[in-house]
Amino acid sequence: MLNSTLVETAVAADRLEVSRRGTPVLHQLTFTVPTGAIVGLMGPSGCGKTTLMRTIVGVQRIAGGSLTVLGSTPDDPANRPRLGYVTQAVSVYRDLTVRQNAAYFAALQGFSVDHVDDAVAAVGLTPYADRRVEQLSGGQASRASLACALVGDPDLLVLDEPTVGLDPVTREELWEHLRALADAGTTLLVSSHVMDEAERCDSVLLMRDGRLLEHLPPRQLLERTHTDSMDRAFLTLIKEHAA
């Protein structure tokens, strides 16, 4: 019988510890990500965002504590088709068109190609569907990578800095697409350096030096720190934790 807690919680970390090459990188992380939420993962360069995402998608070994992803262990092969992970590097074939890339990834994951056009539309690339990736701008190529993650209709989508290098209009459009996905039930974990993007999220995991400073909805972060910008809220929290 399915445990309702598992159904409502996409990711649950309990005193999670992760090391890289023997050096502890993530320390005692405890948090939950509710199903269908957009959770921002924010913090300075090197604080451990990518490491946490890699751990959630099952490619990084856990050194201590526990991590439950979609009701299972992160490395459970049964989870793989339910997860989409888009890294910072564009990971599509540059000599194939957007549609061909999406169809290839659908086939590779054993999914029907029915979703290909939907995935391409979801990232706003329908007008460019038949253009080779090498003929796209950097932001369009990033969105082509995202389309390839969407073809499998993942339950959990983990995006490493998807808005880097995007102009404000494209960034706005991408966030609208992400919100539409969440409204349809997909859980999203989205990392960013841009603190203002926290306002797009249902809640924000604020990290520093491999530790979780706070996990709060953006409005509560502002209230709690008595500030009016995410940048100031983050700086206030850093000072608080250093004190």
Ligand SMILES: Nc1ncnc2c1ncn2[C@@H]1O[C@H](COP(=O)(O)OP(=O)(O)OP(=O)(O)O)[C@@H](O)[C@H]1O
């Ligand atoms: N392959 C690796 N081997 C050893 N240590 C690593 C490796 N990759 C990252 N680290 C270390 O782990 C820590 C966390 O790195 P991580 O890439 O998770 O940070 P990040 O928050 O994603 O940074 P950025 O925002 O710059 O991408 C850093 O101290 C980094 O030097």
